[in-house]
Amino acid sequence: MRTIYMLGNWKMNQSLSDINSFSEELAVAWTNMPKIAQCGIAPQAMHLSLLREKLPTDLMVGAQTCSEHLSGAFTGELSPEALSELNMSFTLVGHSERRHLYGETDGQINAKIKTALTKNLRVIFCIGEQLEEREAGNTESVLKTQITNGLKDIKPSTHIVIAYEPVWAIGTGKTATPEMAQETHAYVRSVLKEIGFDADSTSILYGGSVKPDNVEGLLKCKDIDGGLVGGASLKAKDFLALCYAANNA
Numbered sequence: 124m125r126t127i128y129m130l131g132n133w134k135m136n137q138s139l140s141d142i143n144s145f146s147e148e149l150a151v152a153w154t155n156m157p158k159i160a161q162c163g164i165a166p167q168a169m170h171l172s173l174l175r176e177k178l179p180t181d182l183m184v185g186a187q188t189c190s191e192h193l194s195g196a197f198t199g200e201l202s203p204e205a206l207s208e209l210n211m212s213f214t215l216v217g218h219s220e221r222r223h224l225y226g227e228t229d230g231q232i233n234a235k236i237k238t239a240l241t242k243n244l245r246v247i248f249c250i251g252e253q254l255e256e257r258e259a260g261n262t263e264s265v266l267k268t269q270i271t272n273g274l275k276d277i278k279p280s281t282h283i284v285i286a287y288e289p290v291w292a293i294g295t296g297k298t299a300t301p302e303m304a305q306e307t308h309a310y311v312r313s314v315l316k317e318i319g320f321d322a323d324s325t326s327i328l329y330g331g332s333v334k335p336d337n338v339e340g341l342l343k344c345k346d347i348d349g350g351l352v353g354g355a356s357l358k359a360k361d362f363l364a365l366c367y368a369a370n371n372a
């Protein structure tokens with residue numbers, strides 16, 4: 124049995140008034156939510172504590188990225204130690220926007236995962252190919268490189284969750300078909316096995332334009348253990364629908 128997750132990545136969105144109305148609308152429906160899946164939200168860094176205060180305690184709050192260092196002269200960075208002190212449950216690492224807009228390398232991602240694990244944060248390790256890489260038939264080699272470099276010298280850990288997010292599907296409205304996603308998830312699982320991870324118990328989430336109307340088809344696939352969702356996690360109604368689907372998967 125693998126843990127099913129439904130995680131929202133709010134990116135650089137949601138004003139204070141959006142957060143207030145989201146929390147109020149969510150609180151009303153949350154009490155009736157079956158609590159099987161692990162659901163959570165990654166807001167902008169300055170809203171982490173506010174969300175922890177406003178959201179039900181069984182809804183996780185986590186960061187969108189973190190530093191590979193615990194403290195020191197790293198202006199603008201987010202310490203895994205501080206995240207842990209604030210009772211954050213997880214951090215994303217290696218999101219494609221961090222890799223492609225801010226030049227995060229596999230080496231840095233590997234260091235961030237190692238540091239986050241020392242503070243007991245669950246790491247949502249994001250991987251995914253770009254459109255040109257898929258079209259050139261390189262999806263598997265790209266993912267294998269990201270996984271082997273990202274998890275280099277890291278012992279298998281139940282705190283590591285993989286999020287497979289094809290870059291061409293993020294924020295574009297183009298979702299991989301369930302068949303396409305399943306095939307790639309099965310491949311990711313085979314690579315985890317190859318590097319000595321307990322692949323059968325590692326959750327692998329899908330991300331890329333997941334919405335209430337396509338989530339069920341994706342969650343039915345045997346190697347898809349939940350979702351990492353951007354746009355559709357911003358509205359309480361849609362996020363609740365996604366959490367219901369995860370709890371019923």
Ligand code: PEP
Pocket residue numbers: 132134288292293294295296330331332333351352353354355
């Ligand atoms: C994401 O931000 O990780 C993501 C998958 O975004 P979206 O759901 O909007 O494609």
